[in-house]
Amino acid sequence: MIVFKNIKTANGSIIDLTIDSQEEKIIEARGLLALPAVIDPHVHFRTPGMEYKEDWRTGAQAAIRGGCTMVFDMPNTLPPTFTVELLAEKKALINRQLKEINIPLRYELFFGADKNHLEQIPKAKDKVIGIKVFMGCSTGNLVMDDDESLDAVFSLAAQHNMLVAVHAEDEHLLCERKAAYQGSLDYAVHSQWRNVEVAVRAVEKAINLSEKYGTRLYILHVSSAEEVALVKSAKQKGLPVFAETTPHHLFFDTSAYESLHGRAVVNPPLRDAKHREVLFAAIRDHWIDTIGSDHAPHTIEEKAKAYGQCPSGMPGIEFVLPLLLNAYHEGHLQLDEIVSLTSARARKIFNLSSYQDWVIVDLHKLATVNDTRSKCAWTPYQGRTLRGWPVYTVLGDECYSL
Numbered sequence: 001m002i003v004f005k006n007i008k009t010a011n012g013s014i015i016d017l018t019i020d021s022q023e024e025k026i027i028e029a030r031g032l033l034a035l036p037a038v039i040d041p042h043v044h045f046r047t048p049g050m051e052y053k054e055d056w057r058t059g060a061q062a063a064i065r066g067g068c069t070m071v072f073d074m075p076n077t078l079p080p081t082f083t084v085e086l087l088a089e090k091k092a093l094i095n096r097q098l099k100e101i102n103i104p105l106r107y108e109l110f111f112g113a114d115k116n117h118l119e120q121i122p123k124a125k126d127k128v129i130g131i132k133v134f135m136g137c138s139t140g141n142l143v144m145d146d147d148e149s150l151d152a153v154f155s156l157a158a159q160h161n162m163l164v165a166v167h168a169e170d171e172h173l174l175c176e177r178k179a180a181y182q183g184s185l186d187y188a189v190h191s192q193w194r195n196v197e198v199a200v201r202a203v204e205k206a207i208n209l210s211e212k213y214g215t216r217l218y219i220l221h222v223s224s225a226e227e228v229a230l231v232k233s234a235k236q237k238g239l240p241v242f243a244e245t246t247p248h249h250l251f252f253d254t255s256a257y258e259s260l261h262g263r264a265v266v267n268p269p270l271r272d273a274k275h276r277e278v279l280f281a282a283i284r285d286h287w288i289d290t291i292g293s294d295h296a297p298h299t300i301e302e303k304a305k306a307y308g309q310c311p312s313g314m315p316g317i318e319f320v321l322p323l324l325l326n327a328y329h330e331g332h333l334q335l336d337e338i339v340s341l342t343s344a345r346a347r348k349i350f351n352l353s354s355y356q357d358w359v360i361v362d363l364h365k366l367a368t369v370n371d372t373r374s375k376c377a378w379t380p381y382q383g384r385t386l387r388g389w390p391v392y393t394v395l396g397d398e399c400y401s402l
Contacts, residue, residue: 131162210239
């Protein structure tokens with residue numbers, strides 16, 4: 001049994017937190033804070049096929065360091081996860097990798113929507129957390145760019161009570177706009193090419209399909225004020241629409257291209273600074289439900305390539321909670337809003353079974369980001385000094401000292 005003596009909870013109570021464990025330990029935790037462990041509903045651990053960027057051995061270590069004990073992994077791997085056979089193979093590989101490092105990280109998988117494998121969706125209904133739809137091009141080739149296929153996915157999902165998670169960027173508009181920016185070597189044009197209209201058009205279409213079929217819709221990485229307005233309207237109409245944002249859209253804007261260069265290239269792209277405060281306000285007003293790291297590692301060599309060859313995505317799972325705790329100190333968020341954002345809402349949206357994991361936080365610890373557990377070996381938050389850090393992560397009956 002592990003006991004954290006005199007620890008504070010998010011509601012201000014002082015308790016002795018008891019963890020059933022074979023380990024016998026009493027930890028004097030006065031001055032520390034117990035929060036529900038982080039649920040990260042949006043990661044790319046690159047298995048199978050791209051393990052040189054990340055795998056579940058390194059990804060799990062990064063998750064634990066960030067106070068995260070549950071992740072939802074995306075299907076745009078090599079090969080993509082769009083059949084139940086490929087899904088079973090992926091799970092077996094993940095389980096082997098986690099067993100190697102003896103970290104029983106909790107996980108769920110999204111199933112890839114592919115227009116040539118739609119018959120696979122009903123077969124996967126009890127094996128996945130939801131269906132992932134790429135409405136616009138990103139890493140991999142899982143793009144649903146025709147209305148007939150999109151309708152079919154939303155209809156199937158509703159019939160089988162499955163949630164649809166969308167990467168909401170309109171592929172046709174992206175193709176129309178691409179010529180104007182082709183050949184540019186300025187990384188910042190990424191935010192001009194994939195502008196807010198590209199996202200808005202896709203979000204509108206996804207919400208309309210949710211309304212048409214009654215499909216539960218989870219809009220990934222909401223990045224702009226205009227998307228927030230669409231989500232707000234959908235929620236006010238009573239539609240089953242939920243929204244996620246990311247740490248990079250909360251804590252970076254287009255000015256980051258000046259220092260990060262290709263490392264700032266993500267899909268959807270960074271927005272002008274005015275959108276960041278709208279995102280924080282949407283969290284406080286409950287229009288945005290969750291935060292997903294969109295942990296999408298690439299090697300530093302890949303990210304140093306010229307614009308047009310540089311892949312989109314950045315790592316981030318380790319630093320979601322410290323960034324949010326630092327935002328608490330800066331007055332942007334309350335602790336209960338952080339709990340809602342990082343765990344409580346995800347449990348309800350995704351109907352997760354009950355379990356109790358914890359992250360033990362030193363709310364006043366001041367430290368500078370100077371390393372990462374991710375295999376990609378870099379972080380966009382390098383050099384940031386943050387107040388509020390995990391010091392223990394409790395996963396089941398295991399307690400990891402950080």
